[in-house]
Amino acid sequence: MKRFIFACVGALVVALAALPMRAQTPPAPRAAWSADLADIRRVGTLIPGRKPLRINVLKFAESHRTKNFSVKGEPATPSVQARTVFQVVYADGYVMVDAGMDLPMHKQIGRGAEEPYFPEQAQQVDKALRGARAIIFTHEHGDHITGVIRTPYLAELAPKSILTRTQVHTLETTPQFPDLRITEEQAQRYHIIDYDQYMAFAPGWALIKAPGHTPGSQMMFITLDSGREYLLIGDTAWHMDSVRKVTGKDAPWIVEDTNAVNDQLKWLNGLYNSEKNLVIIASHDDDEHKELVAKKLLGGRLE
Numbered sequence: 001m002k003r004f005i006f007a008c009v010g011a012l013v014v015a016l017a018a019l020p021m022r023a024q025t026p027p028a029p030r031a032a033w034s035a036d037l038a039d040i041r042r043v044g045t046l047i048p049g050r051k052p053l054r055i056n057v058l059k060f061a062e063s064h065r066t067k068n069f070s071v072k073g074e075p076a077t078p079s080v081q082a083r084t085v086f087q088v089v090y091a092d093g094y095v096m097v098d099a100g101m102d103l104p105m106h107k108q109i110g111r112g113a114e115e116p117y118f119p120e121q122a123q124q125v126d127k128a129l130r131g132a133r134a135i136i137f138t139h140e141h142g143d144h145i146t147g148v149i150r151t152p153y154l155a156e157l158a159p160k161s162i163l164t165r166t167q168v169h170t171l172e173t174t175p176q177f178p179d180l181r182i183t184e185e186q187a188q189r190y191h192i193i194d195y196d197q198y199m200a201f202a203p204g205w206a207l208i209k210a211p212g213h214t215p216g217s218q219m220m221f222i223t224l225d226s227g228r229e230y231l232l233i234g235d236t237a238w239h240m241d242s243v244r245k246v247t248g249k250d251a252p253w254i255v256e257d258t259n260a261v262n263d264q265l266k267w268l269n270g271l272y273n274s275e276k277n278l279v280i281i282a283s284h285d286d287d288e289h290k291e292l293v294a295k296k297l298l299g300g301r302l303e
């Protein structure tokens, strides 16, 4: 018996000795980001109820950044980054996508430049946030989230603000600006969700995990009652030319997982070219928003 145990221990030692050899094999290649529109469509049908009727956009500020920052290799021609929120309107209420920001955060993001901030529109954003059934976020950057982090209406807005666990983690550990930092205790005031790849959020609406621009970035696939489909891609691309050219940003002040963003741009480019019923919307693309409002594919005001 003793000899048997010894033999077993010996076998274990041999097995352990073999481990460093295994460690020398090259690491597994990075898992590429991917998503499947058929799966996403299915997830979007999981919650019963009437689908949304329309989607509105409102611009409350502008940043003037030359095109080369949004799309690497483009000339340094003038370009407007619209600071926006989106409103998804159901028959019995609406959900806000992103919460905008106050003037101090706009100045902070502008890094010293005097850039347009529209106080009347900013007030409309606050009013819409207070009237919303829920508020959900494309990602945890200051221009999208300050409206529920630093707001006089925190007690009212926090319980209906839905943050992902990853968004909360960034805000707790590595926020874009120190004054966006929240503690775990403060995070508990918000509604925190977690999911792997896709999540059904509301009738006609699926969330798609898309870390890249930030760790907590997510896209939102929304099918309207009319059957028209939308994909809100947040800041995966700042301008739709990034999707058309499969070329990311060149902005030294933003740290992204560029491999993941490139995978996402490739996927979006495929959809852009093949899905004629799908409207892909980048949060900051002023040119695109104007065109979509003119075509009545987006409403140009909040309601």
Ligand SMILES: [Zn+2]
Binding pocket: 139, 141, 213, 235
């Ligand atoms: Zn961003």
Ligand SMILES: [Zn+2]
Binding pocket: 141, 143, 144, 235, 283, 284
């Ligand atoms: Zn942004």
